[in-house]
Amino acid sequence: MTPLKAMNTRSVAESSAPLSHLYQRLLTLGDEPPIELSRVFLHQQLQEVEPAAQRLPTEFNQLMAWVEDHCAQVARQYADYLQARQQGGGRRYLSGRAHALYFLQAVAPTKRVDGAWLYGTLKHWQDYRYDGLITTYLEELGEGEVGLNHVALYRRLLAEEDCEGDLQLSDEHYRQGVIQLALGHAAESFMPEVLGYNLGYEQLPLHLLICAYELRELGIDPYYFTLHVTIDNVSSGHARKAVQAVTELAPIGLDADSYWQRVACGYQLNNLGLGTLEVIQSFDLEREVVAMLERKQRAGRYLHSDRCRFEGKTVNQWLEQTGCISSFLQALQDTGWIRRHENPQESRFWRLIEGRGAAMFGVFSGYEKQLLKDWISGRWQAPASPVRGGSVCRGATMEQQEDPETCALRQILKRYPPEQQIDVLLPWLSAPRHSRPAGLFAARHFMDLRARMR
Ligand SMILES: [Fe+2]
Ligand SMILES: [Fe+2]
Structure with a gap:
């Protein structure tokens, strides 16, 4: 060293x-x-x-x-x-x-x-x-x-x-x-x-x-x-x-x-x-819910209607202040918009987020929705969810015919004899590149060359 x-x-x-x-x-x-x-x-x-x-x-x-x-x-x-x-x-x-x-x-x-x-x-x-x-x-x-x-x-x-x-x-x-x-x-x-x-x-x-x-x-x-x-x-x-x-x-x-x-x-x-x-x-559900809403807070300011008030403040006024998310969540519970430890469907707030015609559709990612759902559900147990899996097409080869990086790599390889092609392929087998279509092609080509030259 x-x-x-x-x-x-x-x-x-x-x-x-x-x-x-x-x-x-x-x-x-x-x-x-x-x-x-x-x-x-x-x-x-x-x-x-x-x-x-x-x-x-x-x-x-x-x-x-x-x-x-x-x-x-x-x-x-x-x-x-x-x-x-x-x-x-x-x-x-x-x-x-x-x-x-x-x-x-x-x-x-x-x-x-x-x-x-x-x-x-x-x-x-x-x-x-x-x-x-x-x-x-x-x-x-x-x-x-x-x-x-x-x-x-x-x-x-x-x-x-x-x-x-x-x-x-x-x-x-x-x-x-x-x-x-x-x-x-x-x-x-x-x-x-x-x-x-x-x-x-x-x-x-x-x-x-x-x-x-x-x-x-x-x-x-x-x-x-x-x-x-x-x-x-x-x-x-x-x-x-x-x-x-x-x-x-x-x-x-x-x-x-x-x-x-x-x-x-x-x-x-x-x-x-x-x-x-x-x-x-290190996971703490409530802390993550608050942290997630704080991350959203800036984007959500001024975008809500002033029709509803919680403890005298509109949603925009709640979101204007930093450090208020916990109190806002409490206000939503106190006014019955969030009913914790029950089926989330019973909460008006949740129905704004999820479901047909939900007013806040698309505002939260899958993970963010899951945080809110689990936090609202609390001690309420949902029926067991069906096991997912198998949706990934295992063993599939990504279609590379049209991929410009793969085409360029094929062209470059043509200029070299097989023993030098391996050096051209190596950067494509590194962490930043190997899962791209050209990297996958490079892995297969590397394996072919290695088998032929051993
Ligand atoms: Fe692994
Ligand atoms: Fe391993």
Whole structure:
């Protein structure tokens, strides 16, 4: 690793930007991929890990047994969860649909770059020791099928649930996404850390199983999550390939100790930023309802008629004042416009938002409506909603004939012999591009070339 002092001062300054800005920056390829900035950022993150917090086994040959043991433990805990549910226990993580949709959006900065930490392994396609990691990465990309590309699947899930608004997430929500992008860009200097990070990320966590179960129960397509239960498995999937890569790429000779230490630090990078459970636990329905209405407040000022008054004030007057949303919601309850803990259809306010001819139709997104609906419903239990899912056309290939980027890429490829075409394709397999039609085409073409030239 290059010492931090020796690094480009511009990149050092840039790396102190808010994480949400760094996230966007690392998602912009431009003429020069942001390799130096990624290196500086990773150096800083590695200062924050605590290798003592969660130890890897001390010997390589214990690694597979250690991963299998973790997996067996998760399976047992999940069996206990299922038993508790069958005995009538409530959901453990997601209190309702609004909570679930909040969760999907709050983890989106990480999910939208799913797999990015492995991008830098593609360069090594001629070295058999990288085969497992490259296969893992190509599977994250859906092997060029839009219905299987993890990033495309997640984006479609958010769109289907109409929850792509700006939640104004904290910087910590972006930390894992930035780490993943940086590992992808700076893999040449941080390969042991990439391997360690991958080892941690590809192990099946209990929360993935429980989230999939509870999402399905809430009528939200769990496919993105169930897909990871099967694809990351330890008997033949990504978790096994992660262990094999750590072992295969270990240097023979004196560097073994420092290699192992760097793998362990990379593994610990998984613990920085907000974890899934912290995101789930941070949800507070009333706080989110108020925050959402405050975000809407500015746009809604002066747009309401002055016909109705609540505690002597018109809606426009309520919305003119900042910090008044809680009192306004109370006034709506006091005047009977909102009847909490009853079927929302009983509330005049809700009927303005949802239903045929609703006066405020289109004002609120799917997520925003769900927040209001769950808050109004409160202790009132709606009948179970039908399980949705399966609307995504799995395995479909996006029609690329007319896509200008794909046409341009095909033209460029014609100028090069097959062995040089791979270099042309690589930028199209990176996080900012691989879920676009040309990126999907690039993944399929890369796989063809790799199969032919091995
Ligand atoms: Fe994935
Ligand atoms: Fe995976």
